Amino acid sequence: MKVDKNHVIKCLRQIAVLLELKNENIFKVRAFTNAARILEGHPKDLAALVETGELEKIKGIGSGHISRIIHELYDRGESKDLDELSREFPASLFDLFQIPGLGAKRIKVLYEKLGIKSVGELEYACQENRLLELEGFGARSQEKIVQGIQQLKKSAGHYLIHVAAEESKRLATYLKKQKGILKIEVAGSIRRAKEVIKDIDILVSAKNPATVHEAFVHYPETESVIAHGDTKSSIVLKSGIQCDLRTVREDEFPYALYYFTGSKEHNVAVRTFAKKKGIKINEYGLFRGSRRIVCKDEADIFEKLGFHPIPPEARENTGELELAAKREFPKLIEEKDVRGIFHVHTADSDGLVSLDEMIDAAEQAGFEYIGVSDHSQSAGYANGLEPKRLRLQWKRIDALQKRHKIRIFKGIESDILPDGKLDYSDSILAEFDFVIGAVHSRFNMSEKEMTQRILRAMGNRYFTFFGHPTGRLLLGREGYAVDLVKIIDAAKKANVIMEINANPHRLDLDWRMCQYAKKQGVLMSINPDAHSLDGLNDVKYGVGTARKGWLESGDVLNTFPAAQVEKILKRRR
DNA sequence: GCCGTTTTCGGCCCGACTGTTTTCAGTCG
Numbered sequence: 385m386k387v388d389k390n391h392v393i394k395c396l397r398q399i400a401v402l403l404e405l406k407n408e409n410i411f412k413v414r415a416f417t418n419a420a421r422i423l424e425g426h427p428k429d430l431a432a433l434v435e436t437g438e439l440e441k442i443k444g445i446g447s448g449h450i451s452r453i454i455h456e457l458y459d460r461g462e463s464k465d466l467d468e469l470s471r472e473f474p475a476s477l478f479d480l481f482q483i484p485g486l487g488a489k490r491i492k493v494l495y496e497k498l499g500i501k502s503v504g505e506l507e508y509a510c511q512e513n514r515l516l517e518l519e520g521f522g523a524r525s526q527e528k529i530v531q532g533i534q535q536l537k538k539s540a541g542h543y544l545i546h547v548a549a550e551e552s553k554r555l556a557t558y559l560k561k562q563k564g565i566l567k568i569e570v571a572g573s574i575r576r577a578k579e580v581i582k583d584i585d586i587l588v589s590a591k592n593p594a595t596v597h598e599a600f601v602h603y604p605e606t607e608s609v610i611a612h613g614d615t616k617s618s619i620v621l622k623s624g625i626q627c628d629l630r631t632v633r634e635d636e637f638p639y640a641l642y643y644f645t646g647s648k649e650h651n652v653a654v655r656t657f658a659k660k661k662g663i664k665i666n667e668y669g670l671f672r673g674s675r676r677i678v679c680k681d682e683a684d685i686f687e688k689l690g691f692h693p694i695p696p697e698a699r700e701n702t703g704e705l706e707l708a709a710k711r712e713f714p715k716l717i718e719e720k721d722v723r724g725i726f727h728v729h730t731a732d733s734d735g736l737v738s739l740d741e742m743i744d745a746a747e748q749a750g751f752e753y754i755g756v757s758d759h760s761q762s763a764g765y766a767n768g769l770e771p772k773r774l775r776l777q778w779k780r781i782d783a784l785q786k787r788h789k790i791r792i793f794k795g796i797e798s799d800i801l802p803d804g805k806l807d808y809s810d811s812i813l814a815e816f817d818f819v820i821g822a823v824h825s826r827f828n829m830s831e832k833e834m835t836q837r838i839l840r841a842m843g844n845r846y847f848t849f850f851g852h853p854t855g856r857l858l859l860g861r862e863g864y865a866v867d868l869v870k871i872i873d874a875a876k877k878a879n880v881i882m883e884i885n886a887n888p889h890r891l892d893l894d895w896r897m898c899q900y901a902k903k904q905g906v907l908m909s910i911n912p913d914a915h916s917l918d919g920l921n922d923v924k925y926g927v928g929t930a931r932k933g934w935l936e937s938g939d940v941l942n943t944f945p946a947a948q949v950e951k952i953l954k955r956r957r
Numbered sequence: 958g959c960c961g962t963t964t965t966c967g968g969c970c971c972g973a974c975t976g977t978t979t980t981c982a983g984t985c986g
Binding site for chain 1: 958959960968969970971972973974975976977978982983984985986
């Protein structure tokens with residue numbers, strides 16, 4: 385039996401959680417979490433590791449209990465240990481971990497003392513003030529839990545772009561294999577590269593629509609079927625994402641694609657524009673009276689309406705139509721414009737792969753340069769580098785540079801300390817090619833204090849990039865309070881580069897603020913913030929964000945050749 | 958549970974914050 389690596393990783397994490405609930409030794413718990421993380425970051429697939437015996441040699445997995453469990457999972461898809469542990473606690477307890485402030489200890493108390501097994505039961509217990517009777521809980525924590533549940537409900541049914549995009553790709557691949565498919569596209573918010581997705585829209589034209597709908601509702605990943613017709617069907621996938629399939633005639637495809645790509649706001653605005661010209665738009669065509677205006681593709685539709693074509697990412701009705709009507713719409717940055725990457729972590733701090741592997745992978749991916757930036761010394765939780773280890777890393781980079789064509793820039797992701805200082809003395813900072821300043825602590829400062837903190841840090845001449853400017857985690861955590869307009873204005877003055885953190889959990893700077901930053905003439909950079917080899921692929925999501933922010937290649941540092949980048953990095957010194 | 962080695966068992970990241978306490982436990986990054 386061939387088992388998905390992700391399944392094994394998930395099981396190891398579940399074992400860790402269950403052991404924690406059982407009050408097991410925390411280091412034992414961590415051993416499982418570590419093993420999951422190590423496996424996740426390992427470039428080789430599971431079959432190769434298991435069958436060559438390489439698995440047992442991996443540091444952190446070893447030849448004991450954990451590797452036995454992995455073998456078991458690989459062979460049978462299940463594990464005796466996990467099954468036995470699972471029997472001790474209801475599966476719905478896992479959901480409670482998503483509520484901020486609740487960890488294994490307190491969840492165990494809730495379960496054992498109040499019999500709470502699910503988020504719904506917890507919410508009810510809070511309404512009844514039942515938590516107040518528990519030791520270690522008070523009015524304040526009950527209130528915070530209620531808030532956490534509200535937040536959870538708000539993000540329920542929402543998915544990060546990478547999750548939805550991967551799901552849609554698999555589904556589209558499956559549908560493409562059906563007979564008689566003429567055209568197929570993923571439309572909707574995924575096509576527009578929105579940072580958070582509610583559902584997947586797939587558009588198909590086919591010779592035999594009914595059989596495509598039949599195949600659709602029988603997709604192996606289907607959890608339930610909401611609707612099953614000859615032009616429209618809806619299913620819910622096992623991952624929880626709702627997915628709609630629309631089929632149209634081949635000659636209707638461009639209109640339908642435009643219609644189902646949205647956004648709704650863009651569509652309303654474009655219909656209003658068109659109406660003034662006596663043209664009606666719907667998913668089946670452009671019509672003047674009852675006569676259809678023939679368009680061969682979306683670009684053609686825009687042209688027939690008198691607009692410069694607008695890329696899907698920019699269709700949010702934030703002024704794109706006005707610009708396109710004047711034929712001034714910018715030529716947006718593309719993934720192929722990206723020449724190099726900054727903000728990459730290695731195993732020297734909290735990355736999953738070694739410096740050597742990261743450099744190799746970036747070079748093989750065709751990047752001209754890479755900016756390595758591990759965490760700085762205050763980031764104890766992330767194994768941040770104190771000067772001694774920093775110097776060792778520099779030595780290794782120098783040695784690697786001799787063997788590699790890719791230009792390696794030495795950098796750091798320096799914590800911006802609460803008082804606005806950077807995390808090393810200026811004499812050390814001067815030795816870096818670049819410094820990414822970022823906030824990782826004391827998120828709860830007032831907006832005024834936080835803004836001052838960051839502005840002060842930006843005043844340091846070695847401060848090159850401002851990393852993940854709001855600290856938000858999409859669907860997870862609001863960003864800290866900060867006056868971004870002030871920060872961006874200051875970045876312009878001080879020649880600081882604003883990061884577009886391309887990790888799909890962040891996508892920070894937000895695309896809406898990219899538009900502002902571009903207007904102010906601030907240079908930006910699409911940074912993967914990669915902690916693994918997979919993380920290098922996140923660049924595409926950053927490009928999506930940049931395109932939503934109307935950025936052109938000239939607005940983005942890492943589309944420039946290495947020599948020019950080198951000059952820009954030195955411009956504050 | 959894994960690692961490293963002082964080869965038989967101790968160490969494993971740790972400081973800040975929060976809410977509950979009255980000196981600390983749990984959570985988080």
